[in-house]
Amino acid sequence: MDPEGPVLVEGPVEIVLADGTVARSDRFTVAICTCRRSRTYPWCDTSHRRRERAPRPTDDRKP
Secondary structure (H helix, E strand, O other), X not given: OOOOOOEEEEOOEEEEOOOOOEEEXXXXXXXXXXXXXXXXXXXXXXXXXXXXXXXXXXXXXXX
8 A cells, every 4th residue: 555645445435534524435446545635535636646755865874
């Protein structure tokens, strides 16, 4: 599972959000957002693709 991408789940799906709201989808396959950038959260709208990942810091210290 990639934390920068969606989780694909076979539908139909019901998700209970933190505020108690229930989101439902009757699709055969559902993409659930894990990055929280989606405008249609909890469903993925591929917003994760618009943002580039920051380069990982390198550790130049020698043991």
